[in-house]
Amino acid sequence: MLKLLKKINKIEVFMIVICLIFIIGQVWLDLKLPDYMSEITKLVQTEGSGIGEILEQGAYMLACAGGSLIFACIVGYFASYIASSFSKKLRGDLFEKVEDFSMEEMNKFSISSLITRTTNDVTQVEMLIAMGLGLIVKAPITAVWAIMKILGKSFAWSAITGGAVLILLITIGILMKLVFPNFKKVQKIIDQVNNVTRENLTGIRVVRAFNGEKYQEEKFEKENKELTNLQTFNQRRMAIMSPIMYLIMNGLTLAIYFVGAYIIEDAGMLDKIGIFSDMVVFSSYAMQVIMSFLMLAMIFMMWPRASVSAKRILEVLQAKISIKDGSIKEDNGQEIGTVEFRNVSFKYPDGQEQVLKNISFKANRGDTVAIIGSTGCGKSTLINLIPRFFDTTDGEILVDGINVKEYNQEFLHNKIGYVPQRAVMFSDTVKGNVSYGENGKETKEEEIIKAIEVAQGKDFVEKMENKYESHIASGGTNISGGQKQRLAIARAIARKPEIYIFDDSFSALDYKTDSKLRKELKVYTKDATNIIVAQRIGTVMYADEIIVLDEGKCVGKGKHKELLKNCPVYREIAYSQLSKEELEDGE
Numbered sequence: 001m002l003k004l005l006k007k008i009n010k011i012e013v014f015m016i017v018i019c020l021i022f023i024i025g026q027v028w029l030d031l032k033l034p035d036y037m038s039e040i041t042k043l044v045q046t047e048g049s050g051i052g053e054i055l056e057q058g059a060y061m062l063a064c065a066g067g068s069l070i071f072a073c074i075v076g077y078f079a080s081y082i083a084s085s086f087s088k089k090l091r092g093d094l095f096e097k098v099e100d101f102s103m104e105e106m107n108k109f110s111i112s113s114l115i116t117r118t119t120n121d122v123t124q125v126e127m128l129i130a131m132g133l134g135l136i137v138k139a140p141i142t143a144v145w146a147i148m149k150i151l152g153k154s155f156a157w158s159a160i161t162g163g164a165v166l167i168l169l170i171t172i173g174i175l176m177k178l179v180f181p182n183f184k185k186v187q188k189i190i191d192q193v194n195n196v197t198r199e200n201l202t203g204i205r206v207v208r209a210f211n212g213e214k215y216q217e218e219k220f221e222k223e224n225k226e227l228t229n230l231q232t233f234n235q236r237r238m239a240i241m242s243p244i245m246y247l248i249m250n251g252l253t254l255a256i257y258f259v260g261a262y263i264i265e266d267a268g269m270l271d272k273i274g275i276f277s278d279m280v281v282f283s284s285y286a287m288q289v290i291m292s293f294l295m296l297a298m299i300f301m302m303w304p305r306a307s308v309s310a311k312r313i314l315e316v317l318q319a320k321i322s323i324k325d326g327s328i329k330e331d332n333g334q335e336i337g338t339v340e341f342r343n344v345s346f347k348y349p350d351g352q353e354q355v356l357k358n359i360s361f362k363a364n365r366g367d368t369v370a371i372i373g374s375t376g377c378g379k380s381t382l383i384n385l386i387p388r389f390f391d392t393t394d395g396e397i398l399v400d401g402i403n404v405k406e407y408n409q410e411f412l413h414n415k416i417g418y419v420p421q422r423a424v425m426f427s428d429t430v431k432g433n434v435s436y437g438e439n440g441k442e443t444k445e446e447e448i449i450k451a452i453e454v455a456q457g458k459d460f461v462e463k464m465e466n467k468y469e470s471h472i473a474s475g476g477t478n479i480s481g482g483q484k485q486r487l488a489i490a491r492a493i494a495r496k497p498e499i500y501i502f503d504d505s506f507s508a509l510d511y512k513t514d515s516k517l518r519k520e521l522k523v524y525t526k527d528a529t530n531i532i533v534a535q536r537i538g539t540v541m542y543a544d545e546i547i548v549l550d551e552g553k554c555v556g557k558g559k560h561k562e563l564l565k566n567c568p569v570y571r572e573i574a575y576s577q578l579s580k581e582e583l584e585d586g587e
C-alpha cells in the first residue's frame with residue numbers, strides 16, 4: 001500500500017499538508033468543548049452566577065462546534081479531491097501499462113482480472129484515501145491530546161479508560177485475524193464472477209443456440225454463492241464491532257460516574273463541585289479517546305482490503321514487460337518492404353513443445369507470400385511474430401534487413417498493415433473505424449473511401465443510413481462477419497504500409513468477393529509486401545511464393561504449380577477443395 005501511495009504528486013502532498021493543518025484546528029476546537037462544559041457546570045452550581053455568564057460559555061461552545069464543522073467540511077473536500085485525483089491517475093497508469101503488455105502478460109493476467117483491478121481494486125484504494133486521510137491523522141492526534149488532558153485527574157478514572165481501550169483493541173485484533181485472510185479471496189472471487197459474466201455476455205449466441213442458459217446460471221450461481229458466503233462471513237464478524245463499541249462507550253461513561261459518585265461522597269463539601277466538574281470533563285475526554293480508537297478501528301477495517309487491492313494493482317504496474325522496445329526509429333535506406341525469417345523457432349511461454357521449428361523464407365517488396373497448412377500447424381503464430389506480439393524463441397525475423405527486436409515498436413507497427421483473424425470493430429463510425437489510431441492523423445476522407453472501395457465495402461456502406469458516418473457498435477454486432485472483415489481490411493489499406501499481413505482475413509467472404517478483393521489489392525498494393533495466411537487454395541494459388549506448414553515445420557515452399565507436383569501436404573489440401581480441372585486453370 002505504501003509503495004502505491006508514493007505515486008501521490010506534489011500538488012496532492014500540498015493538499016495533504018493543508019488537510020493536516022485543518023485537522024489539528026478541528027481537534028483543538030473539539031477538545032475545547034469539555035472545558036467550556038466544565039465552566040458551565042461550575043457556574044450552575046456556584047451562587048451568584050448570572051445567566052449571561054452561562055450563555056457566554058454556551059456561545060463559545062457553539063463557536064467551537066461551528067468552527068469544527070467548517071474545518072471538517074474543508075478536510076472532507078480536499079480528501080475527496082485527493083482520492084479521486086489519485087484514483088484517476090492510477091486507472092490511467094493501469095490502462096497504459098496494459099497497453100504495453102505482450103500476449104504473454106495478457107495470458108498471465110486474465111481480462112476479467114485486469115478489469116477488476118482497474119475498477120473495483122482502485123475504488124477500494126480510493127475509499128481508503130477519502131475516508132482515511134482525515135481519520136488516520138485525526139485519530140492519533142485526538143487520542144494523544146485527550147489523554148494529556150485527563151492525565152492526573154484521577155487514577156481510577158484513567159485505569160477504567162485504559163481498560164476500555166484495551167478491550168476495544170483486543171476485539172479489533174481478533175476480528176482482523178478472522179477476517180483479513182478472506183479479503184484476498186474476495187477479490188479473486190470477484191475476478192471469477194466477472195469472468196463468468198463476461199463469458200456469458202460475449203458468448204450469448206452460443207449459450208442460446210445450445211440451450212445453455214441453465215448451465216450458465218448454475219455456473220454463475222456457484223461463483224456468486226461463494227462470494228456471498230465469504231462476504232456474509234466478513235460482514236457478520238465486522239457487525240460485532242457496533243454493539244461492542246456502544247457497550248464500551250456506555251459502559252465507560254457509567255463506570256466513570258459510578259466511581260465518581262463514591263469519590264464525591266468521600267470528598268469535603270468544598271471539593272464536591274470541583275470533583276463533579278472534573279468528572280464531567282473526564283467523561284467527555286474519555287469519550288474522545290474511545291472515539292479516536294474507534295476511528296483507527298475503522299481504518300484497520302478498511303486497510304486490509306485496500307491493502308490487498310493495492311498489491312493486486314502493483315502486480316500489474318510492476319509486471320515486467322517481456323517485449324523490450326528497441327531504439328531504431330528510422331529506415332536504414334538499404335531495404336524497403338522486406339520480411340525475412342531466419343531459422344525461426346517458437347514455443348509459447350508456458351508451452352512444452354515448439355509450435356514452429358526452423359522456419360526460413362524471405363518476402364521482397366511487391367511480393368505476395370501465402371502461408372497455408374492444416375488447422376493448428378502454426379500459421380497465425382508465424383505471422384504474429386512479425387509485429388512482435390510474441391518474440392521468437394530461436395532465430396530472428398528481419399524487416400527491411402533489421403531484426404524486429406531492434407526497432408522501436410511504434411515505428412515497426414507503422415510499417416505494417418495488420419488484419420487479424422477475428423475482425424475487431426470499435427464503437428465508432430464507419431469512417432472512424434477505418435481511420436483508427438495512427439491512420440486518422442494524415443488519412444484524408446477520399447483515401448478512406450478509396451480504401452473501403454478496394455476492400456469491396458463501398459456497396460454495403462453506401463446503403464447504410466448515414467453512409468460513412470453510420471455507427472458501428474462495439475465488436476461490430478450490428479454488421480455481418482463479412483462486412484466486419486472488409487472494414488478491417490480497409491483499415492489496413494488506409495494506412496498505406498510497407499507490409500500487409502492478412503491472417504485468414506478472407507474466410508468470411510464469398511468466392512466472388514474474395515476474388516474481386518484480391519485483384520483490387522494486387523493493383524493497389526503492388527509496391528507493398530503482402531503476407532497472407534489462408535485456408536483456401538483459391539486465395540493462395542496466385543501468390544509469388546507459398547509456404548506450406550505441417551506441425552510447425554515448413555514442408556513446402558514455391559509456387560502453386562511446383563507444390564502440386566512436389567509437396568504431398570499441399571496437394572492433399574488442394575484436391576480436398578478444388579477439382580483437378582480448377583487447379584490446372586490456376587496453373
